[in-house]
Amino acid sequence: MIFQSLISLYDRLGEEAPPYGFSVEDIGFAVTIDRQGNIVGEPEDLRNKINANKYDFRQSVVPYSNKVNVRANAAAKTPNFMVDKADYLFGMSGKSKKDVHHRSFKKLIDEVCGESRDEGALAVRAFLDNWQPRYASELPYWKEMCGIHGKWVAFRLQGERRFIHEREAVRRLWADFVKIEEFPRGISFIDGESHDLQLQYAQFKFGSGASLVSFNEKAYESYGKKKGENAPISVEAEFKSSSALKHLLRSRNQRLRIGDATTVFWAERVSPVETFFGQILNPTVEDTGAMKSVQKFLEAVRQGTMPTDIERDRDIRFYILGLSLNKARLALRFWHVCSVGELMAQFRDHFNNLEMERSDRDIPFPGVWHLLKETARETKDISPVLAGSLTRSILTGGRYPQTLFQGVIGRIRADQAKKHPSSGKSISNVNYLRAAILKAVLQRNHNTEVPMSLDSERRETAYLLGRLFAVLEKAQLDALGKVNATIKDRFFSAASATPASVFPRLLRLSQHHIEKAEYGYVSDRRISEIMEHVDTFPAHLNLQDQGLFAIAYYHQKNALYRKNETKSEGGE
Amino acid sequence: MSYGIKLRVWGDYALFTRPEMKVERVSYDVMTPSAARGILEAIYWKPAIRWVIDRIHVLKPVRFDNIRRNELASRVSVNRRDMDEGRPVCRYIENDRQQRASMVLRNVEYVIEAHFELTGSEDSDPGKHLAIFERRVKKGQCFHRPYFGCREFPVDFAWCDDVPGPVFHGRRDFGFILHDLDFSDNMSPSFFRAVMEDGVIDCRGEVVS
Numbered sequence: 001m002i003f004q005s006l007i008s009l010y011d012r013l014g015e016e017a018p019p020y021g022f023s024v025e026d027i028g029f030a031v032t033i034d035r036q037g038n039i040v041g042e043p044e045d046l047r048n049k050i051n052a053n054k055y056d057f058r059q060s061v062v063p064y065s066n067k068v069n070v071r072a073n074a075a076a077k078t079p080n081f082m083v084d085k086a087d088y089l090f091g092m093s094g095k096s097k098k099d100v101h102h103r104s105f106k107k108l109i110d111e112v113c114g115e116s117r118d119e120g121a122l123a124v125r126a127f128l129d130n131w132q133p134r135y136a137s138e139l140p141y142w143k144e145m146c147g148i149h150g151k152w153v154a155f156r157l158q159g160e161r162r163f164i165h166e167r168e169a170v171r172r173l174w175a176d177f178v179k180i181e182e183f184p185r186g187i188s189f190i191d192g193e194s195h196d197l198q199l200q201y202a203q204f205k206f207g208s209g210a211s212l213v214s215f216n217e218k219a220y221e222s223y224g225k226k227k228g229e230n231a232p233i234s235v236e237a238e239f240k241s242s243s244a245l246k247h248l249l250r251s252r253n254q255r256l257r258i259g260d261a262t263t264v265f266w267a268e269r270v271s272p273v274e275t276f277f278g279q280i281l282n283p284t285v286e287d288t289g290a291m292k293s294v295q296k297f298l299e300a301v302r303q304g305t306m307p308t309d310i311e312r313d314r315d316i317r318f319y320i321l322g323l324s325l326n327k328a329r330l331a332l333r334f335w336h337v338c339s340v341g342e343l344m345a346q347f348r349d350h351f352n353n354l355e356m357e358r359s360d361r362d363i364p365f366p367g368v369w370h371l372l373k374e375t376a377r378e379t380k381d382i383s384p385v386l387a388g389s390l391t392r393s394i395l396t397g398g399r400y401p402q403t404l405f406q407g408v409i410g411r412i413r414a415d416q417a418k419k420h421p422s423s424g425k426s427i428s429n430v431n432y433l434r435a436a437i438l439k440a441v442l443q444r445n446h447n448t449e450v451p452m453s454l455d456s457e458r459r460e461t462a463y464l465l466g467r468l469f470a471v472l473e474k475a476q477l478d479a480l481g482k483v484n485a486t487i488k489d490r491f492f493s494a495a496s497a498t499p500a501s502v503f504p505r506l507l508r509l510s511q512h513h514i515e516k517a518e519y520g521y522v523s524d525r526r527i528s529e530i531m532e533h534v535d536t537f538p539a540h541l542n543l544q545d546q547g548l549f550a551i552a553y554y555h556q557k558n559a560l561y562r563k564n565e566t567k568s569e570g571g572e
Numbered sequence: 573m574s575y576g577i578k579l580r581v582w583g584d585y586a587l588f589t590r591p592e593m594k595v596e597r598v599s600y601d602v603m604t605p606s607a608a609r610g611i612l613e614a615i616y617w618k619p620a621i622r623w624v625i626d627r628i629h630v631l632k633p634v635r636f637d638n639i640r641r642n643e644l645a646s647r648v649s650v651n652r653r654d655m656d657e658g659r660p661v662c663r664y665i666e667n668d669r670q671q672r673a674s675m676v677l678r679n680v681e682y683v684i685e686a687h688f689e690l691t692g693s694e695d696s697d698p699g700k701h702l703a704i705f706e707r708r709v710k711k712g713q714c715f716h717r718p719y720f721g722c723r724e725f726p727v728d729f730a731w732c733d734d735v736p737g738p739v740f741h742g743r744r745d746f747g748f749i750l751h752d753l754d755f756s757d758n759m760s761p762s763f764f765r766a767v768m769e770d771g772v773i774d775c776r777g778e779v780v781s
Contacts, residue, residue: 187763189763220595326596334675
């Protein structure tokens with residue numbers, strides 16, 4: 001499954017992905033040396049500061065092996081070839097000596113380069129022979145180089161643009177060197193055939209580095225098998241799959257974050273869907289151009305048509321992989337494979353469920369994140385599990401998580417008297433997104449058809465009561481103008497949960513409002529129109545009906561507000 | 573000589589762990605033959621017989637869910653040194669806890685088609701074994717509660733005469749999945765290509781190890 005798909009992605013990438021023994025890594029600094037191995041000028045800072053704690057690094061294809069990514073215990077003796085951290089290059093880290101690091105780095109270079117007469121290799125060897133670690137602290141940028149944002153330091157030959165490790169001859173030296181490495185043979189679980197086996201899986205940049213496959217505690221090993229023996233994989237398959245995953249994790253438009261899960265996705269072959277997918281699930285508001293085109297695309301999808309270039313890709317497979325970090329290991333949150341056509345059908349269904357009348361300011365196709373934000377007071381309170389299960393339900397067309405519904409109902413109750421912190425204006429507790437989520441869950445999970453705007457023919461008690469509540473609130477506002485605590489602020493949650501205890505009192509109160517207001521008879525008529533169909537006030541409404549209540553309230557309020565607008569009285 | 577049985581099994585959760593993702597566990601899409609064998613052995617097994625899984629019928633759609641559980645990071649070590657030095661053979665969860673995520677299957681139901689083979693001449697009345705198995709299944713007896721891959725996910729089972737109609741149509745390839753372990757050869761795993769045709773996985777095909 002995952003591994004096979006990643007391997008085929010690697011094969012598809014071709015030149016874009018590094019060959020065996022190489023990896024794309026971040027380079028923080030470059031040191032220029034001349035042919036005699038002397039440092040020329042200052043080290044060059046290749047970092048690009050984005051914000052206080054974040055840098056963009058120069059990326060380069062570097063010689064690499066899996067041993068380097070887990071060098072925790074034997075760090076000093078597992079150097080990388082030609083390019084590494086400052087400790088290895090200069091034998092110093094800040095003010096502390098790193099002799100062993102430096103020696104092992106030098107030894108590896110001697111070993112790999114052998115008799116090579118390449119200018120670059122010779123220059124580096126000459127540099128290492130001459131270098132004294134005590135000079136290190138006099139280097140410009142020394143502190144930054146050793147800092148946590150220092151990353152790796154590369155050599156550059158005087159007068160050349162590329163790094164020494166990028167020289168053709170140096171690359172060949174390394175490629176030949178990794179070829180002679182010996183591996184145990186055995187059956188790979190991927191294809192069931194005998195191969196050289198890789199016992200050390202690659203790590204990925206998640207925090208300090210995390211593995212997708214690792215057996216780092218005793219309890220994780222089975223039948224007395226050690227480490228990689230637990231899941232034998234061939235050297236080639238391991239390299240290809242991890243390179244492909246690294247490529248995805250580095251990419252800008254094939255990766256997105258949903259909750260605590262980093263999600264990557266790809267298609268069987270190059271397709272515009274790859275770029276659209278991220279924008280659909282997680283629209284970036286800053287990039288209006290991209291957002292516009294995605295909205296146009298989704299509008300077409302909603303109508304059941306597709307642009308020709310995507311229609312053509314209808315049958316190709318699409319892969320979605322969600323990973324989250326769990327104690328230096330990557331845990332799979334979801335893995336979904338479908339055809340592009342199926343995916344589009346799921347999106348259509350999802351957005352049809354969500355469709356709700358809205359103002360022009362509201363986002364027509366909310367992303368997963370927009371929906372999740374409506375379930376918690378602050379973004380940090382959003383349940384990561386909910387994020388994963390919501391995404392899964394969108395992609396598979398399965399039922400929406402019930403906690404999504406409960407979360408929104410909870411927020412509606414909690415926000416009933418919410419005021420804008422500066423202006424003191426009351427903020428609507430049932431907004432477009434909340435109404436849309438409630439509607440989507442009711443439609444998909446409970447098979448309840450819910451309209452997207454006011455349906456005055458609907459006779460369900462919960463729906464009628466929601467409307468009635470909006471009308472009563474309006475009657476109060478018409479009569480009293482600006483009030484500190486409206487009936488919504490005080491009674492919304494009680495009215496939606498236990499109507500029988502609230503509505504009689506509100507109706508009595510409304511008579512006073514009707515009397516007082518200039519056009520009170522309008523409210524009176526509205527109330528009676530609704531009350532005509534209400535037989536009794538139920539003692540309780542269940543959660544599902546409370547959702548319907550909130551939607552009806554939203555609908556009725558919009559309807560009232562629209563009328564206001566035509567009379568140009570302004571609203572809310 | 574072999575004697576076939578059919579057993580319907582179902583449960584709320586299942587976790588047939590993939591070997592490559594067994595730390596942060598991820599389940600195979602379907603039950604493996606070795607898990608099916610484990611279920612049968614939990615109900616009835618004797619050294620005189622050996623269960624062989626023929627076919628697995630998948631009766632519910634494949635659905636996944638995520639859960640996290642608190643587990644222990646290490647095993648209780650019972651080697652020579654511990655005994656000689658008189659160390660207590662125990663672990664305290666407070667010092668050794670690991671939270672592990674799992675991607676599990678939800679609401680599974682299968683019919684296992686299997687037969688047993690006699691391992692020797694002793695106790696070799698197949699009719700007897702078959703009758704015992706059937707009687708035990710119908711009474712709901714088992715040596716220990718059978719489970720779907722993890723002890724936390726118990727199996728409900730029932731005798732099955734007719735396999736219900738398939739929910740799957742067409743062909744679906746699940747790739748190489750674990751067939752079983754060879755306990756006589758250093759516990760080496762063997763794999764087979766799991767292909768589902770109209771809801772049925774035939775486990776009798778070629779096995780590589």
